[in-house]
Amino acid sequence: MNENEEIKDLEPLSESMLDADSESVDDFIRQLEEKEKDLHITLETTVIEIEEGFDDGNPSVFFVEPQPAGAEPVTVKPASPEPTAAVQVREEPDETDEADDEIAELEERIGDLEDFNSALKENVRRLEAERAELLENSLRRNKDFEAYKARNERDRSDHLRNQTVSLVEKFLPVLDNLERALDSANQLSDEQGPEFGHFFEGIQMVNEQFNAALSELGVEPIPATGNEFDPHLHEAVATVETEEFANNFVCEEMLRGFRFGDRIMRHAMVKVAVNSNHPEDDGRPEPENDSP
Structure with missing residues (x-):
C-alpha cells in the first residue's frame, strides 16, 4: 500500500473532525503526512485507534514510535487535556425546578408582605396611641377652658356686683336724708301754702325715681x-x-x-x-x- 492509500484511509477520520474545528484538523493532517514520510508507516505495521473523546486540538499525543512487525496494535489514548475554561452547557429547565423557583419567589414575597404588614400594624398602633393622647389632651384643655370661662364669668359678675354695691352704698345716705326731708315736709304741708304742697310733691317724685333706679340695678x-x-x-x-x-x-x-x-x-x-x-x-x- 502506498502513501496515498493510507491518506485516503485517514480522510474519513479527518472529515469527522471538521465539524469541531477545521483548522485544527488540517494542521493535524499535515503533521501526520510529514510523520508518515519520515517513518514509512504502513497498514501492516501500525494500527491507529482513536478513542471517543480524542482532543483534535492537541494532535501531538497521537504520534507514537514505530513498532516492529507482528507487534500488538498500539492504541493511542488522548493525553489529559490541559485545564481550560469551563464551558457552560445550557440545559433545558426542568418543570419541577421552575415550580420550586416560583414557590421560593412567592415565599420570599409573602415574607416581605408580612414584614410590611407588621410595620403597618405597628404604625397603626403608634398613631392610635398618639390619637388617644391628643384626644385626652383636647378634652382636658376643653374642660380647663370651660372652667376658665365659668371662673372668668363668675369673677366678672362678682366684680360687677361689688361695683354696684359700692356705688349704691354711697347713695344710701343721700336717700336717707331725702326720706327724712319728706317726713318733715309731710308734717308741715298742712301749715304751708299750696306752693309748698307742689314742692313737696316734686320731692316725692324724686324719691320715687331714686327707688325705681335702685330697683333696676337689683x-x-x-x-x-x-x-x-x-x-x-x-x-x-x-x-x-x-x-x-x-x-x-x-x-x-x-x-x-x-x-x-x-x-x-x-x-x-x-x-x-x-x-x-x-x-x-x-x-x-x-x-x-x-x-x-
Missing part, C-alpha cells in the same frame, strides 16, 4: 314694719311693749335696709314689739332691749 328695700323679726335682715335697736303687734314682730322701722340679690347691703334698724298677751317663745332670739 337693689331692693328689706321689708320691716309688720314682719316677724329676722336677725339676718333686721337689726333691733329697741323693744316696745305693745298689743298692736304680735310678740317678736317689727313694730317700727328706724332706718331702711337694702339688699342686692342675696347680699345684705345694710340691715334694717327696727323696734321689736313685746306683747305681754303672747309670752310664749317661738324659738327666735330675743332682740336687745334698749328701752328705758
